[in-house]
Amino acid sequence: MTNSDDDGGQAAVMVVMVAAALFMALSAAVLVVGGHVIDRTRAQTAADAAALGALQGGREAAAALAARHGAELVTFEKGPGDRTVIVVVRLGDATASAAASDAP
Numbered sequence: 611m612t613n614s615d616d617d618g619g620q621a622a623v624m625v626v627m628v629a630a631a632l633f634m635a636l637s638a639a640v641l642v643v644g645g646h647v648i649d650r651t652r653a654q655t656a657a658d659a660a661a662l663g664a665l666q667g668g669r670e671a672a673a674a675l676a677a678r679h680g681a682e683l684v685t686f687e688k689g690p691g692d693r694t695v696i697v698v699v700r701l702g703d704a705t706a707s708a709a710a711s712d713a714p
Contacts, residue, residue, distance in 0.1 A: 646704070653701040656681035657708035664695040665712050672697050 656679035664672035664686065672695070673683040681701040688695055694711040 649702045649704040650706065652679065653681055653699055653704040653706035654708070655679060656701055657697055657699045657706040658710075660697045660699055661695055661708035661710035664697060665710050 656676045659679060660672040660676040660681075660683060663675040667674075669683075669686045672686055676683045676697070676699045679699075679701070681699040683697060684700050684705065685698040686695065687697075689709070689711070691713070693713040694709060696707065696709045698705060698707045
């Protein structure tokens with residue numbers, strides 16, 4: 611005959627093991643998503659800097675500023691009247707675009 615009071619400890623161990631496994635999985639997911647968010651933010655910062663720098667220094671300045679932020683200049687376009695620039699940069703898996711203008 612089995613005493614049901616002896617089984618209580620086994621259930622507690624299983625609950626702790628399942629909770630630990632869920633915590634580890636959730637932590638890993640947060641780290642992955644957080645890394646993507648950080649890359650996206652850094653890529654947008656690099657794109658903004660590259661677009662603003664390109665107004666004075668052209669494509670070379672845009673590429674240099676993107677590189678200074680750890681990104682790569684993917685595309686560089688001048689808009690109408692050469693007073694607007696549009697850039698796209700890549701940082702890791704993230705890409706970002708920005709436009710800047712010195713038009714009044």
